Every structure is written in structure tokens, then in C-alpha cells.
Amino acid sequence: MKKKILIIGGGLGGLFTGAILAKEGYTVTVLEKNPIIGGGLQTFKYHGEVFETGMHVLGGFQKGGALYKICNYLDILKQLDIRTEDSNSFASITYLSDHKTYCMGSGKKHFINNLALEFPEEKENLSIYVNELYNLANEVDLFYLRKGNDHLFSHSERFFWATDELIAYYIKDTRLRDLLAFMNPMYGGVAHHTPAYIHALINVLYIESSSRFNGGSQQLADALEDIIRSKGGEVLANKTVVEIKIEERLVQCVKTADSCEYNADHYISAIHPCSLLKIVDKKAFPKSYYERLNEIPNTYSAFTVYIIFKKRCFPFINHTCYLQQDYGQVWTHGDYEGSDWPRGFMFFTPAKKRQDNFADKMIINSIMSFSRVKKWENTTVGRRGSDYEIWKQQQIEKVLDRMTDIYPNFRKYIDVSFASSPLTIRDYYNVKDGSLYGFRKDCQNMALSQVPIYTKVRNLLLTGQNINLHGICGVPLTAINTTEALLGENVVINKINSANEI
Numbered sequence: 001m002k003k004k005i006l007i008i009g010g011g012l013g014g015l016f017t018g019a020i021l022a023k024e025g026y027t028v029t030v031l032e033k034n035p036i037i038g039g040g041l042q043t044f045k046y047h048g049e050v051f052e053t054g055m056h057v058l059g060g061f062q063k064g065g066a067l068y069k070i071c072n073y074l075d076i077l078k079q080l081d082i083r084t085e086d087s088n089s090f091a092s093i094t095y096l097s098d099h100k101t102y103c104m105g106s107g108k109k110h111f112i113n114n115l116a117l118e119f120p121e122e123k124e125n126l127s128i129y130v131n132e133l134y135n136l137a138n139e140v141d142l143f144y145l146r147k148g149n150d151h152l153f154s155h156s157e158r159f160f161w162a163t164d165e166l167i168a169y170y171i172k173d174t175r176l177r178d179l180l181a182f183m184n185p186m187y188g189g190v191a192h193h194t195p196a197y198i199h200a201l202i203n204v205l206y207i208e209s210s211s212r213f214n215g216g217s218q219q220l221a222d223a224l225e226d227i228i229r230s231k232g233g234e235v236l237a238n239k240t241v242v243e244i245k246i247e248e249r250l251v252q253c254v255k256t257a258d259s260c261e262y263n264a265d266h267y268i269s270a271i272h273p274c275s276l277l278k279i280v281d282k283k284a285f286p287k288s289y290y291e292r293l294n295e296i297p298n299t300y301s302a303f304t305v306y307i308i309f310k311k312r313c314f315p316f317i318n319h320t321c322y323l324q325q326d327y328g329q330v331w332t333h334g335d336y337e338g339s340d341w342p343r344g345f346m347f348f349t350p351a352k353k354r355q356d357n358f359a360d361k362m363i364i365n366s367i368m369s370f371s372r373v374k375k376w377e378n379t380t381v382g383r384r385g386s387d388y389e390i391w392k393q394q395q396i397e398k399v400l401d402r403m404t405d406i407y408p409n410f411r412k413y414i415d416v417s418f419a420s421s422p423l424t425i426r427d428y429y430n431v432k433d434g435s436l437y438g439f440r441k442d443c444q445n446m447a448l449s450q451v452p453i454y455t456k457v458r459n460l461l462l463t464g465q466n467i468n469l470h471g472i473c474g475v476p477l478t479a480i481n482t483t484e485a486l487l488g489e490n491v492v493i494n495k496i497n498s499a500n501e502i
């Protein structure tokens with residue numbers, strides 16, 4: 001008899017974990033609360049256009065990259081339509097204060113040289129700084145799919161420095177310091193708190209190769225679902241888990257909102273751990289576990305503007321664009337509530353299949369604190385009231401005002417615009433305060449933000465973005481950790497590496 005696995009949450013973490021376990025001989029059932037699976041991979045259609053909800057910018061899909069290797073082992077590469085972003089500018093950062101745009105080159109040398117053209121006096125410092133990022137990333141065996149046993153105490157001191165302090169240690173020019181933190185919105189960075197290793201891993205990931213899906217991120221969710229189904233498992237949408245019954249430190253079954261019961265040999269929670277705590281038996285964990293998890297701060301949220309352009313008006317941009325009003329603000333976007341919000345955001349033109357030179361749409365993600373929507377926190381989707389709709393429209397206009405600072409005729413190109421807020425993210429993903437990336441890692445208290453995949457409940461494991469690292473690289477790597485808890489240390493790593501030797 002194949003062993004049965006029940007996974008709660010059909011996002012990137014649940015689906016990768018399920019696909020690996022299905023491939024390795026388990027019968028997997030994934031329960032997803034939303035009508036469409038995928039979580040951060042889910043896409044939706046509006047006025048005929050496909051929009052991604054979360055996963056936009058990809059890293060690690062170049063030949064030899066971690067994601068390439070994992071997807072090759074799962075044999076799903078052929079199902080994925082991925083485009084590499086411009087190598088001369090995988091990201092551009094525009095500062096409105098001096099109307100300067102900087103382009104980030106792909107690859108270590110290119111990255112350094114592009115910036116050294118703008119900051120020639122910092123060329124040597126830049127080189128040392130970028131090498132340090134690679135050294136820090138190299139401390140994480142899993143990032144390179146090497147066998148290993150990462151442990152907090154096996155890392156260098158700088159691994160746990162605060163990111164802003166690491167940058168300032170190597171770089172003198174304050175504008176360059178600011179610029180080098182441009183990927184802050186990709187990890188929810190907070191000055192003096194975000195550990196340098198998070199910054200290093202995300203930077204190295206995208207410096208090495210930055211890409212995106214042609215046609216939207218749902219294709220990855222679908223490919224992972226296909227593996228689970230082809231091995232006899234199932235991925236069920238519209239299945240909200242409302243109760244996890246635990247007796248004597250063993251999960252007995254999970255119950256869904258439609259009154260179904262599921263049981264398995266092992267259970268894996270791929271949802272936010274604080275959401276998990278709300279549905280487990282109160283006696284399942286010690287009080288200290290509840291307190292600790294509820295104490296961990298979460299990363300900030302976002303207000304997203306979606307735009308459909310009039311036909312053949314706006315150019316397709318094959319890289320991610322970042323906008324900053326001024327230097328010195330990148331570390332405070334998360335708690336900024338002033339009237340000139342947004343002081344910065346990222347925007348991009350999602351690619352369709354057979355993309356031509358014109359963009360059909362744009363997504364603009366502006367960091368926003370949950371406190372901005374707190375007055376509507378007791379409302380649900382579609383029933384938040386007219387004052388909320390008015391407020392949302394006002395925020396859209398503010399974002400569009402900023403866009404016209406770069407593209408003066410921007411409003412003329414727009415056919416349709418609409419938006420989502422931190423409340424959308426909270427309700428759609430079931431995450432506290434609409435946090436973008438879940439638990440915030442904090443170098444001031446590393447032990448607090450470290451959540452192990454094991455729990456006191458013997459047949460319940462954790463996976464997903466709150467454990468280790470978020471995003472397209474962090475979540476699949478954690479899925480390897482979680483599956484190896486069942487399959488044995490380095491078993492999956494070995495299989496991935498063997499599959500890629502052939």
C-alpha cells in the first residue's frame with residue numbers, strides 16, 4: 001500500500017511538496033480553499049486578460065540553476081514557457097528626484113560594470129561587495145542543491161548582519177547604498193532587521209538570471225498538479241480546511257468547510273503557521289508555541305494596480321522596473337503612511353505567449369502597510385462598502401500620478417484599471433495582515449523567526465514560504481527539506497542531481 005499524504009494549501013509550497021512526494025511513491029491529496037489552485041501562482045482573467053496574483057519575477061530557471069534542476073527532475077520543464085529578461089537590464093531603477101535611471105546587468109561582472117559606469121570611484125568596493133553576496137549565498141548548501149546540513153551556528157558572522165549595515169560596510173556613496181537595496185520589495189526588507197543572507201540569496205538569484213512566464217504563472221501550478229494526479233493523487237479546489245483533529249500528538253483527520261473528512265499517514269501544512277494554529281485542536285501545541293508564532297512579525301503588504309492598455313499603445317518592457325521618489329527611502333516603504341504615498345513601487349508588463357513589442361497590460365505593486373486598511377478589517381471580499389471602493393480609487397489615482405512622472409501620457413494609454421489591497425491578499429491567501437512573504441526574518445532575533453518543519457505533532461510537518469525563505473526559489477527548496485523529513489536526508493537532493501547529470 002502506498003503511504004498517504006494530506007497537504008493543506010495548494011500554493012507553491014503545497015504543490016511542490018506534493019509533486020516531489022508523488023514522484024517518490026506517495027499518494028498525495030492537496031486541499032486548497034480557493035476555487036482555483038496555485039496560491040501565489042494563481043492567475044485570474046479580467047476583461048479577457050490573464051493577470052498573475054503573486055509570482056511575477058522568476059530566478060533560477062537558467063540551465064544549471066536550482067529551479068531548472070528541480071523542474072528537470074520533476075520532468076515539467078517542457079510544460080513551462082519561460083522568457084529570460086534583458087541581460088543588459090534585468091531591472092531598471094528610476095529616481096524621480098534626479099530623473100536618473102540605472103540598469104542592472106545580468107551576471108556578476110555585468111552587474112558590477114554597469115554600476116561602476118555610474119559610480120566609477122566605487123568600482124573596487126562594488127566588486128568586493130558583490131563577491132561578498134556570492135560568498136554569503138555560497139554558505140547555503142541547499143541554494144546550490146548541495147548535500148549539507150545547514151545550521152544557524154555554521155554560518156559566518158556577516159551572514160547575520162543587517163542588510164543595510166552590510167551594504168554600508170562596503171559602499172561609501174549613499175546613493176549607491178540606496179540603489180543596491182533596490183530589491184527590497186522582493187523580500188520585504190526592514191533596516192537593521194533583515195539579515196544579510198536574505199538579501200544575498202535574492203540578489204544572487206536574480207543577478208544570475210531573471211525571467212518570467214510567458215502566459216502567466218498558473219502553468220507551473222498546473223504542471224505540478226499533473227504530476228500529483230498522474231501518480232494517483234488529487235488536488236482539490238474549494239476545500240477549506242476548518243479543523244485538524246489531533247489526539248495523542250497525532251493528526252487523526254482534517255475536516256473541510258463542506259463537511260468532508262480526510263485522513264492520511266502524514267499531514268503537511270502549507271499555509272501560514274498562524275492560520276494553522278486557528279484550526280488545530282487547542283491542546284495540540286504548548287502555549288509557548290502559540291505565543292512564539294503569533295509574536296513573529298510578518299513582512300509588509302502591498303497595494304496592486306492592474307492595468308489593461310489600449311491596443312498597441314504602450315511598449316512591452318522585458319524587465320522589472322522599480323521607481324523611487326528619492327534616495328534614502330527604500331528602507332521605510334513598509335511603514336510609510338504620508339500623503340505622498342507611494343514613494344516607490346515596482347511595475348512590469350506581464351508577457352503573453354508569443355509576446356510582441358506592445359504590452360497588453362501592466363501590474364504595479366506598491367508596498368503598503370496593513371494599517372492603511374485596518375478600518376475595513378472586519379469586511380469580506382465584495383462587501384467592504386462604498387467608502388472602501390472610493391479609497392481604493394483614490395490610491396489608484398495616486399499610483400497613476402507617479403506613473404505620469406515617468407510617462408507623461410500614461411493615462412491616455414489605459415483602457416481599464418483596477419486594484420487589490422492588503423485586505424485582498426489577507427483574504428485570498430489566508431495570511432495575517434496581508435503579508436506578502438509571511439514571517440519576517442530578523443537578525444536581531446534569529447531564533448524567533450526560525451520555524452522548523454517538524455512540529456510536536458508527530459505526523460504533521462510544515463512547508464511553504466514562512467519556513468526558511470519565500471518566493472520562487474525559497475519555497476521549492478523548503479519543499480525539499482519537508483519531503484526529506486519523510487524520505488531521508490539528501491535523498492531528494494541526490495535524485496535531483498542525478499537527474500541533471502544525464
Ligand SMILES: Cc1cc2nc3c(=O)[nH]c(=O)nc-3n(C[C@H](O)[C@H](O)[C@H](O)COP(=O)(O)OP(=O)(O)OC[C@H]3O[C@@H](n4cnc5c(N)ncnc54)[C@H](O)[C@@H]3O)c2cc1C
Pocket residue numbers: 008009010011012013014031032033034037038039040041053054055056057058239240241242270271272275302304365425428429430435436437463464465466470471472473475
Ligand atoms: C503580490 C505578490 C507578489 C509576489 N511576487 C513575487 C515574485 O515576483 N517572485 C517571487 O519569487 N515571489 C513573489 N511573491 C511571493 C510568492 O508568491 C510566495 O512566496 C509563494 O507563492 C508562497 O507560496 P506558499 O505555498 O508558501 O503560499 P501560498 O502561495 O500563499 O499558498 C498557500 C495556499 O494555502 C491556501 N490556504 C490557506 N488557508 C487554507 C485552508 N484553511 N484550507 C485550504 N487551503 C488554504 C491558500 O489559499 C493558498 O493557495 C509574491 C507574493 C505576492 C503576494
